Amino acid sequence: QLQASGGGLVQAGGSLRLSCTTSRRTSSSHVMGWFLQPPGKEREFVAAINWYAGTTLYADSVKGRFTISRDNAKNTLYLQMNSLKPEDTAVYYCAATERAYWSSTWPANINSYAYWGQGTLVTVSS
Numbered sequence: 001q002l003q004a005s006g007g008g009l010v011q012a013g014g015s016l017r018l019s020c021t022t023s024r025r026t027s028s029s030h031v032m033g034w035f036l037q038p039p040g041k042e043r044e045f046v047a048a049i050n051w052y053a054g055t056t057l058y059a060d061s062v063k064g065r066f067t068i069s070r071d072n073a074k075n076t077l078y079l080q081m082n083s084l085k086p087e088d089t090a091v092y093y094c095a096a097t098e099r100a101y102w103s104s105t106w107p108a109n110i111n112s113y114a115y116w117g118q119g120t121l122v123t124v125s126s
Contacts, residue, residue, distance in 0.1 A: 004094045007120030014084050014124070020077040020094030020117055030100045031107050034068060034079045036090035037119070043093065047079065048107035057107050062088075084124045091119040 006018040018034070033048035047068035048057045056068055067080040077094055095113035099106070106112045 002117035004117040004120040018079040045108040
């Protein structure tokens with residue numbers, strides 16, 4: 001139900017915008033997020049957004065460089081990535097949860113999300 005796209009190869013310092021479309025947007029999907037998984041490493045939090053209020057949360061490593069946003073009419077989640085670094089290279093996943101009551105902690109927890117997209121590969125060359 002979640003389809004991520006927009007990955008590719010980019011040079012360091014460049015930009016990419018990832019998209020995540022939902023084939024079945026549920027009114028109860030209060031929070032959506034992006035996670036990344038570098039080769040051979042664990043999946044980790046990037047950013048999350050409260051779908052209705054627009055409140056956002058970012059990992060320290062991407063603050064000031066990445067922006068998460070959503071388009072309610074298109075049921076699409078975005079991740080604008082600027083000033084990309086080689087260490088941003090990873091498969092990026094979008095995720096959704098029906099959990100409500102936004103806070104500054106649980107949206108960063110991978111276990112908070114029940115629905116996952118298939119991932120899109122971002123490769124940043126030096």
